[in-house]
Amino acid sequence: MFAIGDIIDEEYTVDDVCSTTGGMGAILFVTPRTKNFGGSRVVLKYCRETEDEYLRRFRREARLLLVFAGNSKVAQILDHNLEHDPPYYVMPFYTDGDLTTLHPTIKDNLAGQEALFIQMIDCVAELHAKDTFHRDIKPQNFLRDNATIRVSDLGLSMERDSLTAFTQTSQFWGTHGYLPPEFHAGGFKHADAAGDIFMLGKSFYVLLTQRNPMYVIGNDIPDPLFHLIQKCCNVExxxxxxxxxxxxxxxxxxxxxxxxxxxxxxxxxxxxxxxxTRLSEQHNFDSEEVTEFLDCLTRLEPEEKKDVVSEIPSLFYQILAFPEFSPRVTEFLMQYCPMVEAHDYGWGYAEIIAVDMKTLFDSPNVADGDKATALDLAMDASSAMHRFAAMDTCQAMIKSVDTDGLAILVRDVIRKYKEPFVYNIEPVNCQHDTIASTIRRMKREADAG
Known part of the structure; x- marks a missing residue:
């Protein structure tokens, strides 16, 4: 739309193009004709789209940025004219660019990673403090300003309880690979902190690996850090x-x-x-201590996790079955699984594993998927250690299944173990027809050789 030498709004002379890749906006290097910004180089961003929806979105971005005037963690506006055709605003030129070039600097610098990630969180926290959610977080939307960074590009941001025409008429926008799954199902219009946290996790991953954010793979990422990213990016x-x-x-x-x-x-x-000690002597527990332990466990290296989980007392599994902690059972079992599957324990410990997993399996607060995983781990230990008492515990779990959803999951688990302690269960003792018919089929297959 503009060429070098053009004058915009009688105030700015176009020097060059800075960027044309910013979605609805284009950015130009300009020289002020009458205004003084301290001699610093400035850029002018204007809306290059003409549709009303894009124009509303651009003006809204500018107005949101003005709310954060003077904030050192948010990109700043020096001047604007939102009634001009096209609407525009002027901002400092951040010579260090965005975060996309930082990978070589931080990939082997743990302290640098920590400092950067905390700065990114602090920038987004400034938005959340004013009940504003970004909805398009990615490394490109943070600008480097010497040793600090600023969050920018608020064109998709939304204030809590505010549904603009833009959000009402658009299913979702944003950047492919960074968007949380709920945005694809209408959640874009009802964004919250969890959505921005998902995108921060994806951004951390890209900054560390330079890989496609669509698929989060743990190669070359320390296990504690990878777990943190996984938790940020959980689909739920x-x-x-x-x-x-x-x-x-x-x-x-x-x-x-x-x-x-x-x-x-x-x-x-x-x-x-x-x-x-609390459990055995006082018969109670401190929720904060349990939460810290679960958090701490996720940050350990794999071999360290195996060492720690092998020392967890059976009473602890009763705590996990409480409604307060049952949502964390999936996460816990991920940490517990490598210890079970390594089979680096005595045959007697297989009984402990089976009993502890039955505690989770029997709880009404634990999700069916987690119950199936608990059974799988108990059966793995029982089979590997050939421990009959542990097998009996597994049989009790299998026979007790009495709901359709759990029966389907358990059916898939037990078919993995083509062993006598499974197919010799009396089908008439099973509470669900799906389990009974599966055992009959397994028995016929075993008899057929």
Whole structure:
């Protein structure tokens, strides 16, 4: 629309094109004709689209940025004319660019990673403090300003309880690969902190790996840090960090371990000892201690996890079955699974595994998917150690299934174990027809050879 030498609004002379890849907006290097911005280089962003929806969105972005005038963590507007055709605003030119070029600098610099991620969280927290959700978080939307960064591009941001014409008429916008799944099902119009946290997790991943954010793969990422990213990016928003403060605390805790500021194993075992003492002597527990232990466990390296989970007392599984903690059973079983599957324990410990997994299996608060996983782990230990008492516990779980959803999941689990302790269960003792018919089929297959 504009060429070098053109004059915009009688105030700015176009020097060059800065960027034309910013969606609805284009950015130009300009020279002020009458205004003085301290000699700093400035850029002018204008709306290059003519449809009303894009124009509303552009004006809304500018007005949101003006709400954060003077804020060191949000990109700043120096001048604007939203009634001009096309509407525009002027901002400083951040010579260091965005975060996309930082990978070589931070890939092997743990302290640099921590500092950057905390800055990103703090920038987004400024928006959330004013009940505004970004909805398009990615490395390109943070600008580097010397040693600090600023969040930018608020064109898709939404204030809580505000449904504009733009959000009402658009199913979802944003950047492919970064969007949380709920945005694809109408959640874009009802954004919240969990959506921004999902996109922050994807951004952390891209900054660390330079890989496609669509698929989060743990190669070359320390296990504690990868778990943090996975939790940010959980497809179920209720299983993500629920606030930026919680995420920030988790980032610091992860790098405490990675940078050697604390001994994660020692802290986990200390918490476990305290929890065990409370359970055995006082018959109660402290929710904050349990939460910290579960968080600490996720940050350990795989071999460290196996060491710690093997010391968890059976009473602890009763705590996990409480409604307060049952949503974390999936996460816990992910940490528990490698210990079971390694088979580095005595035959007697298979009985303990089976009993502990039955505690979760029998709880009405534990999700069916987690119950199926618990049964699978119990059967794995029983089979590997050839422990009849553990097999009896597995049989009791199988026979007790009495709901359709759980029966389908358990059917798939038991068919993995073509062993006598499974197919010799008396079908008439099973409470669900799906389980009974599966065992009959397994028995026929075993008899047929």
């Amino acid at each position: 928003k209720e299983r993500r960090y629920q606030s930026l403060a919680e995420l920030k605390q988790a980032v610091v805790a992860v790098y405490d371990i990675l940078l050697g500021r604390v001994d994660g194993v020692a802290r986990a075992k200390q918490l476990l000892s305290t929890i065990s």
